[in-house]
Amino acid sequence: NLVRGDTELADPAPDTRLEVGDRVVVHSRSDAMMALRSSDGVGLQAPAGTATHDVETLRRRDLVMVEAIVGQTSRYILRPIRDLDLLARYGIHLVAVHRRDASFAQIGEDFQLLGGDVLLVEGTPAQIQRFCDNGDLFAITEGRQMTSRRHKAPVALATIVGVMLLAALNVMPIEGLALIGAAIVIATGCLTSDEAYKSIEWPILVLIFGMLAISIAMRNSGLDQLLAGQLAALGEGMSPWLMLSLVILITSVATEALSNNAIAVLFTPVAIGLAQQMGVDPRPFVVGVMFAASCSFATPIGYQTNTLVYSAGNYRFADFARLGVPMNVLTWLLCSVLIPLFWPFHP
Numbered sequence: 001n002l003v004r005g006d007t008e009l010a011d012p013a014p015d016t017r018l019e020v021g022d023r024v025v026v027h028s029r030s031d032a033m034m035a036l037r038s039s040d041g042v043g044l045q046a047p048a049g050t051a052t053h054d055v056e057t058l059r060r061r062d063l064v065m066v067e068a069i070v071g072q073t074s075r076y077i078l079r080p081i082r083d084l085d086l087l088a089r090y091g092i093h094l095v096a097v098h099r100r101d102a103s104f105a106q107i108g109e110d111f112q113l114l115g116g117d118v119l120l121v122e123g124t125p126a127q128i129q130r131f132c133d134n135g136d137l138f139a140i141t142e143g144r145q146m147t148s149r150r151h152k153a154p155v156a157l158a159t160i161v162g163v164m165l166l167a168a169l170n171v172m173p174i175e176g177l178a179l180i181g182a183a184i185v186i187a188t189g190c191l192t193s194d195e196a197y198k199s200i201e202w203p204i205l206v207l208i209f210g211m212l213a214i215s216i217a218m219r220n221s222g223l224d225q226l227l228a229g230q231l232a233a234l235g236e237g238m239s240p241w242l243m244l245s246l247v248i249l250i251t252s253v254a255t256e257a258l259s260n261n262a263i264a265v266l267f268t269p270v271a272i273g274l275a276q277q278m279g280v281d282p283r284p285f286v287v288g289v290m291f292a293a294s295c296s297f298a299t300p301i302g303y304q305t306n307t308l309v310y311s312a313g314n315y316r317f318a319d320f321a322r323l324g325v326p327m328n329v330l331t332w333l334l335c336s337v338l339i340p341l342f343w344p345f346h347p
Contacts, residue, residue: 065095065122066132066139072115074136082109090131092123116310133198152190159184219269228273240280240345244288245336247271251292252328256302264293280345287339295331297324 002009002016003023009016018024070076076084086092097104097111098118104111113119121131132139163181167174185191218224235243247267255263267289275282296302300310300320309315 063122064125064128065120066128068119068121068132068137068139070113070115070117070119070137074115076113076136077115078112080109081107081111090123091127092121092131095120095122149190152188155188156185156190214266224269225273227270228277231270231274232277240278241340243274243278244284244340247274247285248288248292248332248335251289252295252332255293255296256299260293260296260303264289267293281347284339284343284345287343288335291331291335295328297327
């Protein structure tokens with residue numbers, strides 16, 4: 001409808017000319033009205049008796065658009081959009097959703113999100129930052145408002161260099177140096193305590209602690225020696241070079257399906273036990289496990305970053321295999337040849 005003064009025109013003709021002070025009454029989704037914000041001479045007003053927070057958000061000119069990806073462990077997975085209540089909770093608008101080969105601009109209230117979905121959202125920088133800091137989504141484009149402390153860069157750099165240098169000189173354990181370094185950057189204002197707390201990846205820590213517990217259980221129960229014995233029997237008569245190459249290959253294949261942290265913690269005691277049974281220095285085997293567990297190239301599920309890139313970049317599983325398998329083979333060959341040169345079997 002068109003309201004002009006005290007007169008209301010129902011269903012005005014398409015060629016009706018607008019005049020100053022005219023009010024156009026529309027019923028539409030808020031995301032469909034966002035384009036009006038950039039129109040000069042047009043104001044937005046909510047009907048009397050209705051909530052105005054939606055219109056107030058649309059009036060703002062300091063809004064930014066950001067792409068965010070739904071994490072694989074997000075609480076938003078399989079929940080309808082209406083339950084998320086993004087506007088009331090965070091003050092942001094969901095503009096569109098991209099899922100693999102399809103994009104959805106018209107999003108109904110029953111639309112359910114899946115892991116890997118890319119959301120196009122709009123809000124103020126502070127709202128976007130709060131939305132992405134909940135751990136359920138990861139911003140993949142710029143838009144988060146970050147505090148710039150360039151004048152603190154020399155302090156942060158000096159702290160990192162100092163920690164690395166003192167650790168290399170064995171002045172004290174790296175764990176203590178890391179804590180001291182963290183305390184320095186917080187005390188000097190390079191980082192606030194809240195920012196430091198939010199940067200901690202608690203799921204990763206829980207995973208590492210859990211895998212360490214499994215590793216200790218394997219060692220105490222003798223399972224690591226049993227597995228090492230089975231592996232030694234499998235490669236009976238092999239030279240340490242070939243056995244190291246076999247360990248690297250097995251670890252590299254396993255890390256494509258499990259996390260690198262879990263594989264490193266599980267395979268390290270087995271590698272040490274195998275080296276002890278062969279009567280050689282375990283260091284080359286441990287280094288081999290370290291490199292192999294960190295080289296997950298062939299699948300999108302072997303490492304968290306692979307999963308994010310896989311979804312956001314609209315890649316296929318075969319894309320990772322086509323490029324990742326040659327890289328895995330190259331890493332396997334290089335590690336098999338070079339590791340014993342730097343960490344000999346008989347120092």
